[in-house]
Amino acid sequence: MREKWKSSFGFVMASAGAAIGLGNLWRFPYLVGNDGGGAFLILYLIFIVLIGFSVTIAEAGLGRYAASNIVGSFRKIHPGLAFAGGLGILSAYLLFSYYSVIGGWIIKYAVTYLTGRSLENPEAYFADFTSQVFQPIFFQVIFILLTGFIVYKGIAKGIEKYSKILLPVLFVLLIVTAVRGITLPNAMEGIRFFLEPDFSKLTAKTFVDAMGQVFFSLSLGLGAVITYGSYLDKKENIIKASVLVPTIDTIMAVICGFAILPPLFSFGLGASQGPSLMFVSLPLVFSKMFMGNLFGMIFFLLVFFAAVTSSISMLEIITAYFTETFHVSRKKATLILCTGVILLGIPCSLSFGVLSDFHLFGLTVFDLFDKLISNILLPVGAILLCIAVGHIWGVKNAVREVTNQGTLSFRLWRIWGFLIRYIVPAVIFVVFLAGMGILRV
Ligand code: PFF
DSSP: OOOOOSOHHHHHHHHHHHHSSHIIIIIHHHHHHHTTTHHHHHHHHHHIIIIIHHHHHHHHHHHHHHTSOHHHHHHHHOGGGHHHHHHHHHHHHHHHHHHHHHHHHHHHHHHHHHTTOOOSOHHHHHHHHHHOSHHHHHHHHHHHHHHHHHHHTOIIIIIIHHHHHHHHHHHHHHHHHHHHHHTSTTHHHHHHHHHOOOGGGOOHHHHHHHHHHHHHHTTOSSSHHHHHHTTOOTTSOHHHHHHHHHHHHHHHHHHHHHHHHHHHHHTTOOOOOTHHIIIIIHHHHHHHSTTHHHHHHHHHHHHHHHHHHHHHHHHHHHHHHHHHHHOOOHHHHHHHHHHHHHHHHHHHHHTTTTTTTOOBTTBOHHHHHHHIIIIIIHHHHHHHHHIIIIIIIIHHHHHHHHTTTTTSOOTTHHHHHHIIIIIHHHHHHHHHHHHTTSSOO
């Protein structure tokens, strides 16, 4: 018997946990601020409504219909589509390998603040830590094993149980951080950077950024929602859950902006991009702020919860496939898969140290995986999903599934069908070409 979520609340918490992650905490605030503030936010919200909701419904519906891992789900629609599932497995594996590097850093920082140490020179501290060989790998392995432990425990007793605890705690910690953020002197400057609309900044790049962020943040395009949807009971309301999860993710992303940007501006730092935002600039703020150590600890704990609830969804994508295809136990599967992720994760970690000069296609291993996922694998995966659901399985069949055989109302089903069949794949395709530099707009 395949496992199921115990409740729809559990499914929503697990899915929101998968969605809320580093994408919200370190990518979203920076992107909004630099890509036009409120103007970018409006664009992002349009993409959430047009693409986010509809692709989430399609993925969750397909998963529940097939009640199988992602390869099995695509295969159930058409045997020739199994490769689309395979692509998702590959994406999840690559993604977990480099996401876990950051996961390890987060544990290291959380431990540092928990043990009461304050970082006087965060820049040197970060450079020294990440360029080492053993320490970052050690913490990365801890992160992978913690993720593996939750996934090994299973759907209801592992993923659902831990998401139901970690997500509410994360929410409270985030609110504490955001309230502290906006009550600091000069907080307004950060809020202005975050939200003041600048429509002149809306260029082709902003469209690419906004769409990429929608996919990454909602964990779409690689089968996370298909996998989680496959554990849904036939009685649950998929449409409601598929609107709720992206909504929660978006609200949390905006709160992250309030938690992160005002403190940076309050201390005259501004928003830097990438790792240094979280691991250099914010620790610098904590070192100067009243009770900074406490806020540093709260912050890295919350980031850790966000990262781990996301990484379990990546591992579950592969674990579901592995257990159902090779008929191995969950325990064996997670053990083997975690070992595989550690092996691939090590060169990602070393990209910041001894392998920093090793480049493939002009990128370090870490950056290569990141670009490969965000710019190629996720959009291609999403287009394949739209074709599979909209054109091969068919809108009528999909609607029958998500309305529980017509017993739930879905008044916008025609619009949804039109979006999934034509608009979403077309938009993704154009933005994908622009992102690859093939199309100049
Ligand atoms: N949504 C996660 C984040 O915002 O950090 C990242 C992610 C998790 C992407 C799981 C894809 C996935 F399957």
